[in-house]
Amino acid sequence: MRNIKLVLAYDGSEFSGWQTQPGFRTVQEVLEQAIAKLTGEERIRVNATGRTDAGVHALGQVVNFFSATQLAADVLVRAINAHLPDDVAVSSAEEMPQAFDANHDARRKLYRYVIHDGPVPSPFLRKYCCQSRHVLDVDSMRQAAECLKGRHDFHSFETEWPNRASSIRTITHLAVNRFGDWIWLDVEADGFLYNMVRAIAGTLMNVGRGYWPAARVAEILRAEDRVQAGPTAPAQGLFLVRVTF
């Protein structure tokens, strides 16, 4: 069996997230079905780096799967895409050593959270951002975010989830940018807790609209208490951008 790595993008709007759930349309399911149809194998199991939630988008999700197919990588890309619905697309395929695991071998993941704070929401981008009713002060959001960089216990930014051994993670890159009415928050880390980027986004939006001072975020981080942080920002603003191995 060959171990094949795929990079893929999807519009999460009409998916109930990544992971297969009986009765729901998920990215994992449509991808596994497309590959199985192509290779004629009975059951294909894809293993993803990030199990994105309902409504979350991906530009560079990475998966691996084992298959007996002998198709060359570039042929695989075209053939899998021909079997996928048009809200998912594979951008590259590559044969990897047998030991490669898209989930365990990921060293860093970059997520982007997109916010629009202009007066008129865009009919074209409404599904790909969070619309803020307040104009946000990006300088104070940036100042507030500073304390989150590095290795910390992010329990305050984690939706409760059983079986989680530790909530210590390392944020290797964090930036808040603005262009016109668009703000995007980039967070790269060695791993993410459940809803972590969306909790950070909701917290920084509270700072940006002047509801909280920037210094509040360091207190929230130290509290290790989810109730202290801001709301979980909506899924539709979140993109899994890139995975580094």
Add this chain to the structure above:
Amino acid sequence: MRNIKLVLAYDGSEFSGWQTQPGFRTVQEVLEQAIAKLTGEERIRVNATGRTDAGVHALGQVVNFFSATQLAADVLVRAINAHLPDDVAVSSAEEMPQAFDANHDARRKLYRYVIHDGPVPSPFLRKYCCQSRHVLDVDSMRQAAECLKGRHDFHSFETEWPNRASSIRTITHLAVNRFGDWIWLDVEADGFLYNMVRAIAGTLMNVGRGYWPAARVAEILRAEDRVQAGPTAPAQGLFLVRVTF
């Protein structure tokens, strides 16, 4: 009654075009209903510059309507948007002289046709472009388009339509651009025949993929015969960008 001009954008994907048709969801209908709900008037009739077809998008459609509302322009924008579905948005409102007519007073309209010719269609932009299965030669498309500039009888690029007095129009600007795998064709004219930009796009795509030499387009124009030109390119690649009065 005040004569009010609106500029609006819409994602045409889920509309059966601009014009009201019983039993179909159209932009005109949702806009008229939103305004009527807001002003409490029984019937609002909006008059648009361009009656875009099913699936065609707009960034800067212009309409005017008469209403007794006394709301200030900026309040109107917010209030109408609050009553509109999220695939339509008004970007500005302005009170005009009584004689202003968004349709008859338009001197020029700019349409953009967007084509993607990369190997992997984008899950995010699939509804906003035409996917070409061939890589297109933009230089030959540009050379072919040259003959269309200026005043001509564009009967070869017109879907048959009764009651059309003349098919002579003046193209004041025409450009073919590429950035990466994206190609866009801008056409500005004093008026457009039915499906004219889409017929030009379909014709230039035949040139771009090498099916026709660039010189063929001048022959097609002279023939004044729709059968000679290329196919009508799909609606989803077309945007009404700007109207000049």
